[in-house]
Amino acid sequence: MKIAVIKETNPGEQRVALIPDLVARLVKQGLEIWVEARAGEKSFWSNEAYTQAGAEVIADTDRLWGEPDVVLKVAPPNPAEAGKLRSGATLISCLTPLANEQLMSQLASQGVTSLAMELIPRSTRAQSMDALSSQASIAGYKAVLLAAAALPKYFPMLTTAAGTIAPAKVFIIGAGVAGLQAIATARRLGAIVEAFDIRPAVREEVQSLGAKFIEVPLNEDTVGENGYAKEVSQSAKELTQATIAQHVRSADVVITTAQVPGKKAPLLVTAEMVSQMRPGSVIVDLAAEQGGNCAYTEAGKSIDRHQVMVIGTINLPASVPVHASQLYSKNISTLLQYLIKDGVLNLDFTDDIVSSTCVTHEGKICHDRVRNFVKSTSQPSVVA
Amino acid sequence: MKIAVIKETNPGEQRVALIPDLVARLVKQGLEIWVEARAGEKSFWSNEAYTQAGAEVIADTDRLWGEPDVVLKVAPPNPAEAGKLRSGATLISCLTPLANEQLMSQLASQGVTSLAMELIPRSTRAQSMDALSSQASIAGYKAVLLAAAALPKYFPMLTTAAGTIAPAKVFIIGAGVAGLQAIATARRLGAIVEAFDIRPAVREEVQSLGAKFIEVPLNEDTVGENGYAKEVSQSAKELTQATIAQHVRSADVVITTAQVPGKKAPLLVTAEMVSQMRPGSVIVDLAAEQGGNCAYTEAGKSIDRHQVMVIGTINLPASVPVHASQLYSKNISTLLQYLIKDGVLNLDFTDDIVSSTCVTHEGKICHDRVRNFVKSTSQPSVVA
Numbered sequence: 001m002k003i004a005v006i007k008e009t010n011p012g013e014q015r016v017a018l019i020p021d022l023v024a025r026l027v028k029q030g031l032e033i034w035v036e037a038r039a040g041e042k043s044f045w046s047n048e049a050y051t052q053a054g055a056e057v058i059a060d061t062d063r064l065w066g067e068p069d070v071v072l073k074v075a076p077p078n079p080a081e082a083g084k085l086r087s088g089a090t091l092i093s094c095l096t097p098l099a100n101e102q103l104m105s106q107l108a109s110q111g112v113t114s115l116a117m118e119l120i121p122r123s124t125r126a127q128s129m130d131a132l133s134s135q136a137s138i139a140g141y142k143a144v145l146l147a148a149a150a151l152p153k154y155f156p157m158l159t160t161a162a163g164t165i166a167p168a169k170v171f172i173i174g175a176g177v178a179g180l181q182a183i184a185t186a187r188r189l190g191a192i193v194e195a196f197d198i199r200p201a202v203r204e205e206v207q208s209l210g211a212k213f214i215e216v217p218l219n220e221d222t223v224g225e226n227g228y229a230k231e232v233s234q235s236a237k238e239l240t241q242a243t244i245a246q247h248v249r250s251a252d253v254v255i256t257t258a259q260v261p262g263k264k265a266p267l268l269v270t271a272e273m274v275s276q277m278r279p280g281s282v283i284v285d286l287a288a289e290q291g292g293n294c295a296y297t298e299a300g301k302s303i304d305r306h307q308v309m310v311i312g313t314i315n316l317p318a319s320v321p322v323h324a325s326q327l328y329s330k331n332i333s334t335l336l337q338y339l340i341k342d343g344v345l346n347l348d349f350t351d352d353i354v355s356s357t358c359v360t361h362e363g364k365i366c367h368d369r370v371r372n373f374v375k376s377t378s379q380p381s382v383v384a
Numbered sequence: 385m386k387i388a389v390i391k392e393t394n395p396g397e398q399r400v401a402l403i404p405d406l407v408a409r410l411v412k413q414g415l416e417i418w419v420e421a422r423a424g425e426k427s428f429w430s431n432e433a434y435t436q437a438g439a440e441v442i443a444d445t446d447r448l449w450g451e452p453d454v455v456l457k458v459a460p461p462n463p464a465e466a467g468k469l470r471s472g473a474t475l476i477s478c479l480t481p482l483a484n485e486q487l488m489s490q491l492a493s494q495g496v497t498s499l500a501m502e503l504i505p506r507s508t509r510a511q512s513m514d515a516l517s518s519q520a521s522i523a524g525y526k527a528v529l530l531a532a533a534a535l536p537k538y539f540p541m542l543t544t545a546a547g548t549i550a551p552a553k554v555f556i557i558g559a560g561v562a563g564l565q566a567i568a569t570a571r572r573l574g575a576i577v578e579a580f581d582i583r584p585a586v587r588e589e590v591q592s593l594g595a596k597f598i599e600v601p602l603n604e605d606t607v608g609e610n611g612y613a614k615e616v617s618q619s620a621k622e623l624t625q626a627t628i629a630q631h632v633r634s635a636d637v638v639i640t641t642a643q644v645p646g647k648k649a650p651l652l653v654t655a656e657m658v659s660q661m662r663p664g665s666v667i668v669d670l671a672a673e674q675g676g677n678c679a680y681t682e683a684g685k686s687i688d689r690h691q692v693m694v695i696g697t698i699n700l701p702a703s704v705p706v707h708a709s710q711l712y713s714k715n716i717s718t719l720l721q722y723l724i725k726d727g728v729l730n731l732d733f734t735d736d737i738v739s740s741t742c743v744t745h746e747g748k749i750c751h752d753r754v755r756n757f758v759k760s761t762s763q764p765s766v767v768a
Contacts, residue, residue: 014536044536044664044691127545134546141538149529152398152428152706154522156572161511162518162714165707188540188572280428280706307428322536322664323549330546 001343002032003336004068005055007039010075012314014042014321015328017072017093020053022329026336027054030343034058034068043321070345072332074325076103087111090345092332094118094131097359097367098262101374108360113347117332118261119367121356129335129353133177134327135317140181140257142316143284144170147253148189150302150309152280156190167192171247172211173268173293174229174257175202178286182255183209194247198222198229198240216243224260231260241268248273256293257286262373265290271305279307288312385727386416386452387720389439391423394459396698398426398705399712401456401477404437406713410720411438414727418442418452427705454729456716458709460487471495474729476716478502478515481743481751482646485758492744497731501716502645503751505740513719513737517561518711519701524565524641526700527668528554531637532573534686534693536664540574551576555631556595557652557677558641559586562670566639567593578631582606582616582624600627608644615644625652632657640677641670646757649674655689663691672696 003026005018016039018026023033033055037047047057058064065071065084073093077085082103085091087110095116097104107114117131127133147170148155157167170186172179175197183206186193193211199222206213216239224230232240248254248269254277259265265287274283274296285292288299296305297312304310317324338353339345349355349366358366365371387410389402400423402410407417417439421431431441442448449455449468457477461469466487469475471494479500481488491498501515511517531554532539541551554570556563559581567590570577577595583606590597600623608614616624632638632653638661643649649671658667658680669676672683680689681696688694701708722737723729733739733750742750749755 044662046663128547130545134544137542137544138538142533145529145533149526149533152704154525154704154707156569158521160518160521160711161514162711162718163512165710185540185573188574189569190572278428279430320536320538323538326549327544327546334546 001070001340001345002034002068003070003072004058004064005033005035005039006064006071006073006077006081007036008042008074009078009081012318013075014318015074015325016040016043016045016321017074017325017328017332019043019325019329020045020049020055021326022333023050023055024053026333029337031340032056034064036061036064040325043325045325070336072336074328076100079103079106082106082110082112085110085112089113090115092117092335095359097370098373101377104359104365104370104374108363108365111363112360113358113362114360115335115357116359116370117328117335117357119357119359120331120335121352123352126353129331129338131328131331134331135324136177136257137181138320138324138327139286139313139316140178140183140255141185142320143178143255143257143286143313144182144185144189146311146313147186147255147282147284150282150311151253153252155186168252169194169250170253170255171196171214171251172255172257173197173244174259175199175206175213176229176257178257179255180205180209182257183211186253186255187211191253194251196244196247198232198236214243214247216240229258229260231263231266237266241270244268245270245273245276249276252278252281254281254283254294255286256283258293259287259290262369263290265293267293267295269294271295274308274310275306277306277308281307282309282311284311284313286313286316289314385454385724385729386418387454387456388418388442388448388452389420389423390448390455390457390461390465391420392426392458393462393465396702397459398702399458399709400424400427400429400705401458401709401712401716403427403709403713404429404433404439405710406717407434407439408437410717413721415724416440418448420445420448424709427709429709454720456720458712460484463487463490466490466494466496469494469496473497474499476501476719479743481754482757485761488743488749488754488758492747492749495747496744497742497746498744499719499741500743500754501712501719501741503741503743504715504719505736507736510737513715513722515712515715518715519708520561520641521565522704522708522711523670523697523700524562524567524639525569526704527562527639527641527670527697528566528569528573528637530695530697531570531639531666531668534666534695535637537636539570552636553578553634554637554639555580555598555635556639556641557581557628558643559583559590559597560641562641563639564589564593566641567595570637570639571595575637578635580628580631582620598627598631600624615647615650621650625654628652629654629657629660633660636662636665638665638667638678639670640667642677643671643674646753647674649677651677651679653678655679658692658694659690661690661692666693666695668695668697670697670700673698
């Protein structure tokens with residue numbers, strides 16, 4: 001079975017889908033690995049490292065996309081790239097399936113079997129394939145480093161000959177994987193950390209990392225599919241905002257991580273809240289690409305409003321490409337090995353890992369949620 | 385007695401010499417404080433905060449420089465600024481006295497009494513006035529944040545569902561105040577830290593922060609005036625370089641902090657050493673403004689050589705302006721209060737704090753080392 005590792009082409013994307021270490025493991029299992037020339041360049045793996053691991057380094061992109069049985073990528077392919085895939089081939093990659101109906105339709109119509117790394121179920125069995133988690137953790141870590149570098153203050157409390165430095169106060173909104181790693185990193189650097197999440201079940205995790213858990217008593221269910229937060233009612237939103245406002249005001253750093261899969265990110269930090277922050281404070285918005293959790297966020301920019309720096313981050317995992325690639329490689333190769341039986345890809349749709357992850361197969365969009373999304377967005381709206 | 389706080393004009397300088405908290409203390413002691421309009425703007429203190437603290441906010445720079453008894457600044461004044469000082473006035477500021485003979489001569493000829501914050505002796509008595517230390521500590525902290533943000537890897541060791549992340553290896557050259565704070569910060573972030581210093585006496589401090597002390601057995605004295613490292617012989621340099629090379633090679637991050645007061649920084653990390661580092665490694669050179677400890681350093685730039693990022697930092701304390709200003713304010717106001725007897729400035733040249741710090745007085749350069757430096761540089765050299 002031939003497996004291709006494609007060089008990423010998105011601007012700023014520095015990761016690679018499979019690092020040499022894991023190439024070597026797959027080669028040992030009898031798989032043939034093709035790697036696009038310079039695929040590992042931005043994550044500091046050379047063509048030579050891939051060759052030594054047993055891969056064939058190939059420059060011809062048409063061959064790389066068109067011949068193999070399985071194609072591995074990090075970011076979704078663009079239409080031209082996807083157009084090179086042959087019918088019957090399998091694409092395993094992040095695909096943003098709930099925000100990219102055109103790609104979903106194209107892959108289906110080309111007869112490509114595609115598996116979206118974002119849709120790996122959050123089960124114990126699939127934990128080592130969970131790319132969303134491995135990459136979100138990096139985003140949470142890096143968000144704190146960016147905040148600390150931008151803050152005009154120290155993070156740690158220090159007792160010096162010229163007086164005592166008070167520790168920075170960091171408020172983290174959303175205690176998912178990114179939020180928890182942000183808490184851990186801010187604590188490592190010596191900050192006082194508060195964290196808010198609408199899911200009360202995360203309280204213990206937050207507290208075990210040394211942060212104070214900020215709770216809003218809501219009378220409704222806040223946990224959606226797969227353990228992610230789900231959208232809540234208007235009254236719950238208002239109560240949440242009032243609580244958030246109070247803690248944003250006293251923070252030196254606010255890190256927002258609230259995303260609802262397939263939807264625009266909820267607005268949690270309003271313009272008014274920003275105006276009430278201390279001059280010199282910093283907001284890092286990890287939901288910038290989904291519209292942002294802060295009113296002032298602009299994706300890819302650092303904006304100064306009311307003397308508060310609002311950093312709208314894009315694809316932070318790509319900025320830590322060695323370890324992001326290492327973890328992603330482990331995720332994707334574990335999935336690949338899980339799918340291979342007797343040297344060939346074997347998709348058992350009664351298995352929830354397969355049925356959750358596979359979005360197109362045999363000419364159709366085979367994933368209910370993705371199919372419904374594509375239907376809803378591809379119909380022309382009646383009202384302008 | 386009138387004391388003026390000047391708005392800094394150097395590009396990138398975000399600090400202010402006196403923050404409102406310390407203005408209030410000095411006003412309470414009967415001093416009259418003038419603050420230049422917007423002096424605290426870049427360190428997030430408003431004109432209103434200064435007014436509330438009891439200062440008079442003044443926009444007229446000629447008055448601010450020309451009338452007061454004492455003028456406080458962070459960075460050395462430019463010739464035009466210094467030209468506004470009246471004879472008999474006192475300037476307290478960083479003055480880079482051993483790299484700025486023109487300013488020294490100008491201040492002397494104008495009859496200005498000037499005290500250089502860099503020359504505060506490193507004694508227990510003067511500890512709370514030691515601006516070099518308070519600012520170097522910030523540089524060491526920030527250097528690690530910059531390195532961590534630039535490194536394509538995590539700093540901490542992490543055990544994840546997708547495998548174990550090895551901790552970053554950080555090698556710190558020079559365990560002065562900046563180096564020690566860099567060690568502490570890198571350890572906070574979970575890195576494995578090694579530190580080198582030619583002064584064996586710092587071993588225990590290094591070890592107490594959780595770093596491994598790298599020693600080179602030299603048969604000569606390596607400690608100069610004031611406890612700083614001093615220049616060593618050629619053979620000692622070679623032995624040192626061999627040791628350094630070995631540890632640079634295995635590091636993910638190298639932070640260099642070696643400066644010899646009044647001299648070009650020693651070259652410690654050669655081009656060859658950089659070429660032997662792992663691709664993706666990062667060097668932060670805190671001596672960039674003094675010529676750099678690394679062969680590739682360019683002050684104010686981040687340079688990619690052999691896939692190693694060489695960051696030549698400039699004035700890092702200014703990039704943490706709230707706490708840098710707070711600590712500097714404490715340093716300078718402690719010195720000021722120490723010099724004031726019965727409401728007037730009283731310079732007792734038998735006091736080592738005064739004699740070490742005062743560089744010009746009554747029309748002369750009164751500081752031996754500074755006078756010798758000015759003499760040596762102002763004579764035209766015979767050989768081209």
